[in-house]
Amino acid sequence: MPGPDRDAMRAVAASLGDRANAMAARGRVAEVPALWEEAIAALPDEASRALITLAYAWYQALHGEVEHGIRLAAGLRDCPVPPVPGQVRVLVRNRTRVEPEVVERTWHAVTGEGLAPWAFFADEDIDAVAAWISALSWEESRALYDARVSRLASQDADEVLVEIASGDPRLRTAIAVHRAVLVLGADAGYHALSGPKAASDVAGAAITAGDWGALRACGTIELTVHGRAFLGGVYGVTAELMAAGDTSVPPAIADRVAALALDAQPWERARAAADLAAIGDTSITALLSAIPESSDR
Template identity: 70%
Template sequence: MADPSAPEREAMRALAARVGDRANALAAEGCVAEVPALWETAIAGLSDKSSQALITLAYAWYQALHGEVEHGVRLAADLRDCAVSSVRSQVRVLIRNRVRVEPEVVERTWRAATGIPLPAWAFLSDADIDDVAEWIAASSWEESRALYGALAGRVTSQDIEYVLDEIVLGDVRLRTAVSVHRAVLVLGGDVGYRCLGDLPEVARVAGAAIVARDWNVLRACGTVELIVHGRAFLGGVHGVIAELMAAGDMAVSPAMAERVAALARDAQPWERRQVAADLAATGDVAMLGLVVGTDAESLDR
């Protein structure tokens, strides 16, 4: 199920508005019992799952805002793993909106529908969300660092992560920016911002992460190297190492090896030397030979 295009989303908004208007008219006529059938008929008349999800979301909002909170929450809960990212984003907004008004009802209904308690994102404040969004939108790393300092002092890293998730769900075009800021979150403010401004510092931190076997930090370094400093080979290999070592499986697929070898051809000599040293530090010489295109003996020359 792909995210719908802008014209498709606009068409579904128009349909939701028409159905909502008709539902309001039925309610005004004293025919509230007919409202669910109206929405369900509209949903059933759609041929693709993305459109159905969008109208089901509109139905959930309608019910939640018109005295049928439990039904609205159940509908929203059923969409929590929807493949349409904007729907998942709005599920969070709906639940958060209602939990501030009727927390016990929402908590009870969500638990009954999902078997789990409400996620922590349901309790994020608007101020926290706005502050993280402002951090992402900073016009310079200096401004970003100042905003992060204020943010980290009052919002937990986990809550910042929840907001970052939600930002991407709401607009996938922000995925790259969010990835960089998530890397800063993993590295920590001081180290993270030094890495943003200094490529050798990122490489140093990555090497230390390999020695410490801290694959989350290594993955964050790879993200900064790739996105901020434009080092596709260095960042790509560090990302590969992090994924493989974290999974405990050093098997490199042919496609992955071919991709890294292609990147190596355009890499700076110092990058190849750095990668050779980093791969050797993992203790897997076979992987070193496969990814870097060398062997154990060549490292001694």
């Protein structure tokens, strides 16, 4: 099913805002909610209703009805329609700076939880992370990290990345890589970005340390940055299995790894076999050792 026409929804929201303003100017403020709510109910799909409800939340929050606006926004916090979740955070952050007690109380009443750290991020912190993921080279990226992002707590920077992703799904791959850098730390992360063998060295250190989150991050970098489907897959699968406390590889996954290994370079297979042997895995190492040398490409 096609998504809503965003331009059409923006036009609907603008029209409703203008009509609401005109009603308020004539002393008919009490009728404004019905105007919005009837229009929302008449929309043909949930995505369209979410977009106009978001516009309604903004209207109320900016026109003296902060509590109502935050209630509406809180109800959209898990909405899967982009850019709704990101805009919910922007709205909550905007009003938190003006009326923090009202926002905190209302958010808690709806969600049962206090405001998350993202509600208190400064604009300059968000701008810093946005610039970081937009760097044109890894050298520029590292310089931006050192100058602007490193002063943020890793968890806060990760929250900003999640928010940016919710606003623009096209950035998901770039954001996954930058989240991997946050997991690994700048030195190890940028070393892993420098090449596939460097990434495998970082993965080996993660295995030695039993750090499965770091190993998963290495798998992300191998796959998305270096295009190493085999090593990326091996590290990702291994991280998931070890984090769950299970070293038995399901047959379907083992077959997939073996298929990827046929197109992998000999050094990749050797490295994967050594890494897996270090954690006691024998199922995939046996598959790798069975691959004939004639399959090397």
